[in-house]
Amino acid sequence: MSDATDATTASQAPTPDDGLRIADAEARADAGPVLAADGTPLKRSLSRALRMQKMRALMLIAPLLIFVLVTFIAPIADMLFRSVENQIVSETLPETVMALEDWDEHDAEIPGPDTFTALYIDLYLASERKLHTRLGTRLNYEQTGISSLFRKTGRRVKRFATDDYTKQFVALDPEWENPAVWVAMFEQDDLRKALPLTARTWDRWSDFLIEEEGDDPAKEKPEDILFTALYHDLTTGDQSAFTEGRLARADAAVEAFERVDLKAEFLDADKDWASLPVWQTLKIYSPEYTDGYFLNAVDMQKGLDGPEMRPESQQIYFTLLKRTLFMSLMITGSCILLGYPVAWLLANLPARTANLLMILVLLPFWTSLLVRTSAWKVMLQQQGVINDVLVWLGVVDNADRLIMINNQFGTIVAMTHILLPFMILPLYSVMQTIPPTYLRAAKSLGATNWTAFWRVYFPQSVPGIGAGSILVFILAIGYYITPEIVGGTTGTFISNRIAYHISSSLNWGLAAALGSILLAAVLLLYWAYDRIVGIDNVKLGG
């Protein structure tokens, strides 16, 4: 094959590549630059031609390249990103996350009133945008009960008694109810600096009005959260900037205002807000990126003092990963044992018989996966075909029929059958290229049948085994439907858990982490295979 390629290249007209080499040689021979017909140096014009050719080649492969990038590389990158991404907490509760920076999760006390003020503002805005329940679901993966805590509080948060602040400010000066006053106030940079929380809350509130409701902030009545933030800023910060006007009057009066106990309001909405683990979870999962999903994926969790093992009753993923690898190896092994003789027969029988055999190999390959798996159910179950035959023959007693399905055995049998063609086909195509004369030569030199096979034939078929094994193993490790149907409890794979987290629990971060670990495991095994056997030694044919 390679000879033929060389011959065609030689018979073709000189390529720009050849020209470049000639030009190079000529340039060395005599110092002056060789010019092309249009006057540019030949070297430059040739390299331009070469570049054009490369561009053309790139354009030819562009459709495939873009296809692979969009449908394969991008989703994998997205999955890797999802397994560490945790922006939902700091995006939904930015003030709370900031307030929690001053709180140590080792404290025996829950955070103070400032944090509750921040949480009130965050939750109010989040429930307006209907984001609080989403965050509740996210944090419920880490701490049971947060889901309903957020849902309940989200319903209550608009009825908190913070309208007391509004009333007191308005009683002081009715102009506080005029949204235009607020708009004007936050156009001044020094005021923004003096009232940081109020300014940030105003920005978020007006963003919400513009983006979600399509309203003009200058026309909407100021909400309780704004007065709460204003009260907070006026009572805590440095207000020497206000010497006169509405703000100075408010600043002077605010000390006498009646305070709203937001902590009590929260505890009234749900007593779980007094629970320390809730706050610890919030604090531990406040960073934008987390290793929490990966820790979960290896049966660990983020504790107060760094990573720790999960309680024994919740450890499952490591067991599943080990089982997945073990069963995939078993399936690959049984595919080799069953596939090798079949491939040998295919390669050595006369063409007519071999073709018939080939159809028998391919026929199940063309049948729907679900049909094949369900067929195994009919075959293997306790009232199934095999047990019936065994009972009829008297081999097995009717009372204790064999259990061959809903366990590891059933999964291995069904998956070996389903993946067998992926072993037979590469083996067959490699075996076809082994000349039968080698075996005859070995025998004529005195080798026994076994020696001739083991020393001469088998080594030449190893590349086929390698190719088949990689195909079968990689397909098996990610298999999901067959173990789900026939695997019972002991025959399920880690992919079944990934599917569960994608479609049922919606814990996509954990699913992504599990998927990433599986991907890493496959790449590691591939690398080991390359080191031990050598990837050049893998052939899919000729």
Added chain:
Amino acid sequence: MKLTTALLASGALAVSTAAAFAEAHMKMANEMTIVSWGGAYQKSQLKAYVEPYLEANPDVKVIWDESSAEAVAKLRAMNEAGNVTWDVVDVVASDGIRLCDEGLAAEIDPEVDLAKGDDGSSAEDDFGDLLVSECFIPQIVYSTTFGYRTDKVGDTPPADICAIFDTETYPGKRALEKRPINNMEWALLCDGVAKDEVYDVLATEEGQEKALAKLGTIKDDVIWWSAGADTPQLLADGEIVMGSTYNGRLFSVIEEQKQPVGMLWDAQVFDLDGWIVPTGLTDERKARAMHFIKFATDTQRLADQAKYISYGPARASSAPLVGQHADLGIDMAPHMPTDPANAKNTFLYNYEFWADYRDDIDAKFQAWLAQ
């Protein structure tokens, strides 16, 4: 005086004509994708809701999708991609609540968006407690309950839920769903926990261990199912002596396929199935979806569905209208999970509890299964 009346009357007329005009000409999309579960259930919806709807609105085209089992994940993916292709989605109530939580389902106002009951009651009263979420419009009440092989239980057919733990009287395999929900409740109930304390006990670590220990007594005798069709098949093949599944599936095994199977209604767990409308639809598509839902959840339509499948209508006003099976000609009322004879001892799926504890208990349950 006369003039005023006339003026007023013509004014009122003008207003009402304008309203009617607006309604008739409010733009509605002419294509609608309805997502459901496939199988007999989807067929019952086709017969009871969609065919009559298309008869009244002949220029509408309906496309079916059978993805309800993965509705939440798919809707979330569609929403992230900014391309929601579904208009009306049939989901179980717990999924409806989650879709609402995630902001993926639109909120509904029962008084405005749903039809009044035929008996004149308001939609809110007619559905009553079954309106478990702001986004979810219930259609049917179904239950998860047990079926048993009548030829394998001798002269003492099981009448008590605890028969599933009694392997001496009823030897043989049992089929249970491969998830903690329902199984944990049944286990505690049969471990002597009072019915109204089940969820308090299940909320504790010890309670969960207790439930798993009870399930552990039959662990070797259980085949765990994950698709609703598994148990009927296992019963028909004689693989199991009893198994849990949805009551409609058992009805079809018993009455349509005439298999020797009986119903064990004790401690059946009620759940709801209904519609949601995804968020992110254009106004025209949403108008069409709401128009369809208003029609499909009225008293008569809900009662009609019971002609094709043995699930109870979600409206109180539909119950008296439930008639006979369309093909078999048998009375459907005695096959409804809500029939007084069947509903002597029931559970209602505890949505709030499972929303909180689902992840935690599921992790423990799966770890326990894998041991």
